[in-house]
Every structure is written in C-alpha cells, then in structure tokens.
Amino acid sequence: xxxxxxxxxxxxxxxxxxxxxxxxxxxxxxxxxxxPTYQLLGDELDGPRGRIYLMxxxxxxxxxxxxxxxxxxxxxxxxxxxxxxxxxxxxxxxxEIGRKLVDAQVPRPATERALRWALKEGLPSPxxxxxxxxxxxxxxxxPHALQNKVPAKQDAGITPTRKHSRKVLVLEGCxxxxxxxxxxxxxxxxxxxxxxxxxxxxxAGCCGAVKFHLNDQDGGKAEMRANVDAWWPELERGVEAIVxxxxxxxxxxxxxxxxxxxxxxxxxxxxRVSELTMDLSEWLPELAAKLKDKVSANARRIAFHPPCSLQxxxxxxxxxxxxxxxxxxxxxxxxxEAHLCCGSAGTYxxxxxxxxxxxxxxxxxNLATTFGDxxxxxxxxxxxxxxxxxxxxxxTKVRHWIEVLDEALQINHSLA
Numbered sequence: 567x568x569x570x571x572x573x574x575x576x577x578x579x580x581x582x583x584x585x586x587x588x589x590x591x592x593x594x595x596x597x598x599x600x601x602p603t604y605q606l607l608g609d610e611l612d613g614p615r616g617r618i619y620l621m622x623x624x625x626x627x628x629x630x631x632x633x634x635x636x637x638x639x640x641x642x643x644x645x646x647x648x649x650x651x652x653x654x655x656x657x658x659x660x661x662e663i664g665r666k667l668v669d670a671q672v673p674r675p676a677t678e679r680a681l682r683w684a685l686k687e688g689l690p691s692p693x694x695x696x697x698x699x700x701x702x703x704x705x706x707x708x709p710h711a712l713q714n715k716v717p718a719k720q721d722a723g724i725t726p727t728r729k730h731s732r733k734v735l736v737l738e739g740c741x742x743x744x745x746x747x748x749x750x751x752x753x754x755x756x757x758x759x760x761x762x763x764x765x766x767x768x769x770a771g772c773c774g775a776v777k778f779h780l781n782d783q784d785g786g787k788a789e790m791r792a793n794v795d796a797w798w799p800e801l802e803r804g805v806e807a808i809v810x811x812x813x814x815x816x817x818x819x820x821x822x823x824x825x826x827x828x829x830x831x832x833x834x835x836x837x838r839v840s841e842l843t844m845d846l847s848e849w850l851p852e853l854a855a856k857l858k859d860k861v862s863a864n865a866r867r868i869a870f871h872p873p874c875s876l877q878x879x880x881x882x883x884x885x886x887x888x889x890x891x892x893x894x895x896x897x898x899x900x901x902x903e904a905h906l907c908c909g910s911a912g913t914y915x916x917x918x919x920x921x922x923x924x925x926x927x928x929x930x931x932n933l934a935t936t937f938g939d940x941x942x943x944x945x946x947x948x949x950x951x952x953x954x955x956x957x958x959x960x961x962t963k964v965r966h967w968i969e970v971l972d973e974a975l976q977i978n979h980s981l982a
Contacts, residue, residue, distance in 0.1 A: 567591040567618070572627030579828055580663045584625055587660045590653045591618055597647035597657070602907045602925055603640050611637045614647035614657055621664035630668040638665050640921065642914055643779060644874035644907040649881070658879070659824070662783070669781050685913045686780040690772035690789065695744040714958035715916070722747035723972075726758035735800055735808045736764045737793075739815055740772040742950045746965075749950065752972035753811045753846060759975055760856045765805060769796040773810075775818040778825070779912055787829075790822050794835050801842065808839065811846040811968060813949040814912060817879030819843045845880055846968060847948060850889035853971075862977045863894030868970065869933045869942035870899050871956065873949035874907045886948065886967050895970065897946070900936040903928070910955035926959045946970055 569588045575581035597614040598604045604613030611620060617637055624630050638661065645658045674682070688694060701708065701716040708716060734757065738750055754764040770793045778786025797808060810816035823837035870887055877883045890897040909915060909925030933956075934941050945960070946967040947953050957964040 567593060567622065569622055569625065571625055574627075575625050575667075580667070581625065584621070584660055584663045587656050588618065588622055588625070590655045591615075592653055593618075594652065596650050596652060597655075600646045600650045600905060602642055602644060602646070602909075603921060605906075606921060606924055607640075609637075612640055614641075617641060617664070618655075618657070618660065621660060621667075624664065624667055630671050632672055635668050635672045635674075638668060640918060642874070642907050642909070642911040642925075644911060645878040646874060646905055646907065649878045649905070662778070665781050666783060681917070682780050682913075685916060686777045686782050686785065689776050689913075690740040694741060698741075698744040711919075715954070717745050717954055717957065720746055720748050723751045723755070725751045725754050726764075728758055728763070730758070730761050730763035732761060733763045733765050733800075733805045735770075735797055735805050736766060737770060737773060737808065737810050737812075737815055737819070738766060739812050739950065740776070742812055745954060746950055748969055749811055749966045752966070752969045753809075756853065756857070756968060756972050756975060757809075757849075759860060760853050764809075765800055767793075767796040767800055771796075773815040773818045775814060775912065778818070787825065790826060790836070791829075791832055793819070794822065794826075794832055794839055797839060798835055801838070806842075808843045809846055809849060810843060811948070811966065812951075813845055813873045813876040813880065813882075814951055816843060816845045817875040820880060845876060845882055845948070847876070847882060847885045847889075850885055854889040854892045857971075857975065858893060861893045861971070861974045863896075863974050865896050866943040867937045867940060868895060868897045869936040869945045870897050870967065871908060871929065871933060871945060871947045871952060872899060872904060873947055873952045874911070876948050877905065886946075890967060890971070893971065893974075895974075897967075898936050900932045902932045902935060904932075908952050908956055910949075910951040912951060915951075915955055922955070923959070926955055930956060930959050944970075 567588050569585050571581050571585055593615055595615055601613045610616040620634050620637055641661060643658060647657050702719040705713055705716050742749055757764055772789050774786035774789035810819060820840050820843045823840035826832045826836035887897050887899055907925055908929040909922035915922035933945055936942055944963040945956060946965060948967060953964050953966060
C-alpha cells in the first residue's frame with residue numbers, strides 16, 4: 567500500500583515503523599473474514615482493512631475525528647487478522663501507533679477518560695487485591711454487571727517449597743493472584759512435580775499491557791522496564807526461562823524487545839527477556855513426558871478455548887490439546903470458530919460491553935457443540951481474562967488447563 571507520510575510523521579520512529587507495515591498491506595481483504603467486529607457489525611471500517619485505511623489517512627495528514635477514534639476503539643486487538651494475512655502485516659503494532667496518534671488529536675468525553683484512567687491505574691495497583699476481596703464478600707449484593715467481573719472466592723492451595731537445581735521465573739500478574747490464585751499455585755505444583763522450581767521476583771509487577779493498550783504507553787513502558795530490572799539478577803544467576811501462565815501477559819512480555827528497542831538502556835536486556843519468555847503450554851511436551859505415569863486423568867469432556875493472545879499473538883496452536891490428550895485427558899477444541907475472540911480482550915469487556923457479550927455468547931454456543939450433542943463437562947482456557955469472561959455467561963465450570971493437570975496429579979498422590 568503506497569503511503570506518503572505527512573511531514574510531522576516522516577522520519578519519526580512511529581512514522582518509519584507505520585510506513586513499513588502499511589507498505590506490506592495489499593488490501594486483499596482476507597482479514598475481514600476472520601475479524602470478530604466485522605462479522606458482527608458488517609462495517610468495513612470495523613474490520614482490519616478499513617482501520618488500516620483510517621490510520622493511513624491520519625499518517626498522511628488527515629485530521630482524525632471522534633468517528634475515527636471509535637472505529638479504532640472497537641478493535642479487540644485479537645490479532646486474528648495477523649494469522650490470516652498472507653503478507654505478514656503486523657497489524658497489532660500499527661494499531662498501537664494509530665491509537666496513539668488519534669488520541670493525541672481527538673479529546674475523549676470526561677466520563678470515558680475517567681473510566682479508562684480507573685482501569686489503567688486500578689488494575690495494576692496494590693489496591694486491587696483488597697478491592698477484589700471486598701467485592702467477593704459482597705458479591706451476592708452486587709449488580710449483575712459487576713458480578714460478571716468478580717469471580718467467587720477461590721482457595722489457592724499449597725505452594726511447594728522444595729528446592730530444585732532447575733529454576734524458572736514466573737510472573738504472578740496483577741489481577742490473577744486475587745481473582746484466581748489457584749492458577750499460580752497449580753503452576754508451581756505441576757512444575758515442582760517435574761523437578762522445576764518456580765521463582766518469583768519480588769519487585770516484578772504488571773506486565774505493562776493494561777496501560778500500554780489503554781494508550782498510556784509511557785506508563786506501560788515504565789512497568790516493562792521495572793520487570794526487566796526485577797528479573798535480570800535471576801537471569802544472570804542462570805534461571806532457565808520466564809514462564810507465564812496468562813497468555814495475555816505472555817504475548818506482551820514476548821514483545822518487550824520490540825517495544826523497548828529504541829531505549830538505549832533497556833533494548834538489549836528487553837530483547838533477552840523476550841527471547842527467554844515462554845507460555846506455560848510450551849513446557850507441556852516436557853511435562854507430558856515426565857508426568858505421564860503420575861497423572862490420573864478421567865473421561866470428563868473438556869472443551870478448550872485457545873485465547874487470541876495464545877493462538878494469534880504468540881502463534882501457539884494445538885499444543886494444549888495434543889499433550890493433554892497424551893496425558894489421558896479428553897480435551898478438544900471446538901470445530902466451529904475456534905479462531906474467534908471470546909470478547910474479553912483485556913479491558914474491552916468493560917469499555918465495549920455490548921460487542922463483548924455478543925462474542926462471549928457466540929463463543930459459549932460454539933463450545934457447547936465441541937463434543938456433538940453432549941455438552942462439555944468443563945471449559946478450559948489459558949488466560950485469566952478469557953476464563954473470567956466466559957464463566958460470567960455459563961454454569962459450566964471454566965478454569966485454566968493447568969488446574970486440570972494439577973488436580974489429576976493431586977488425585978494420583980492421594981491414591982498412592
């Protein structure tokens with residue numbers, strides 16, 4: 567796609583990157599076939615190709631409008647279009663540039679600014695955990711919309727304390743410890759059973775995704791730098807990898823090298839952090855080999871929802887189903903629209919609830935057909951946002967796949 571950058575963008579880092587991405591786009595339209603918002607709304611400007619045109623116009627000097635901003639806001643950043651694109655257009659990176667340029671020129675209404683500020687400052691805050699605990703205590707009294715965002719209180723279980731020669735760093739996350747603490751402790755127990763010790767860097771915090779995607783890119787980068795600083799001493803001591811069990815966080819940390827590439831103090835270390843970052847599912851081949859004789863799987867029907875951040879952001883597909891099946895679990899991905907977003911998309915379900923819940927219900931309908939006429943006994947995923955969002959629309963239990971594996975190991979241990 568031919569692009570003539572406006573003078574104010576020519577030669578700038580954002581302009582150079584955006585132009586390179588735009589020139590890869592051949593406006594074939596394949597991306598519209600897999601875009602959730604285009605499928606729901608049927609508007610070209612609510613699909614990747616249309617949004618690319620809008621961003622191209624801004625970069626060429628057209629003044630954006632509130633309408634431009636809304637079309638970009640309605641993108642889920644699911645990156646399904648990147649999986650579909652035959653030209654390798656890095657739409658996610660272009661969107662971050664486009665949103666930043668548009669927001670710099672189009673003021674948001676006060677109520678919208680307040681909500682976005684509350685999300686970006688509140689979710690990564692130390693105050694989130696006590697607020698969530700209070701919400702869980704009062705959950706029966708909360709309006710239905712708030713109940714959807716407040717899962718029932720969960721027991722975390724025991725975190726192992728054994729030492730192993732093999733060590734990996736883990737990121738606890740900003741909302742997961744209070745919303746679903748068992749995911750982190752289950753991760754530690756499963757890795758411990760395989761002879762791998764989980765290490766938590768005390769000063770590591772939010773991965774930076776919340777602020778970065780809400781266009782506080784400076785705030786997001788500050789959190790990323792803080793994590794690099796927190797992890798670096800452990801990496802120097804020989805920790806094997808950074809293992810992340812929330813795919814939304816994993817996709818972001820794997821992108822640190824790109825996001826901080828122009829930072830003279832952090833570029834090299836951020837690149838190394840990204841290279842060492844792995845989604846927990848990438849360890850399943852080793853776990854399946856080591857734990858096969860320790861797992862007591864049953865025949866329960868388990869429907870797997872692969873998060874967009876896993877299958878599109880990190881391009882990891884098929885691993886959970888394959889290796890969980892090798893361990894004896896009856897796990898399947900739905901044959902209908904498994905590639906489509908569930909509507910969670912970080913803070914999207916708060917900022918765009920109508921579209922978000924339409925996609926949730928569509929996803930749950932498809933998951934219900936995973937085993938034909940028999941509904942699944944439970945649904946598993948790999949990201950706290952997807953798990954919470956899907957659970958708000960179904961009575962079927964929704965949890966992380968690592969919890970299923972951990973439970974089977976615990977059952978085996980109790981029978982020993």
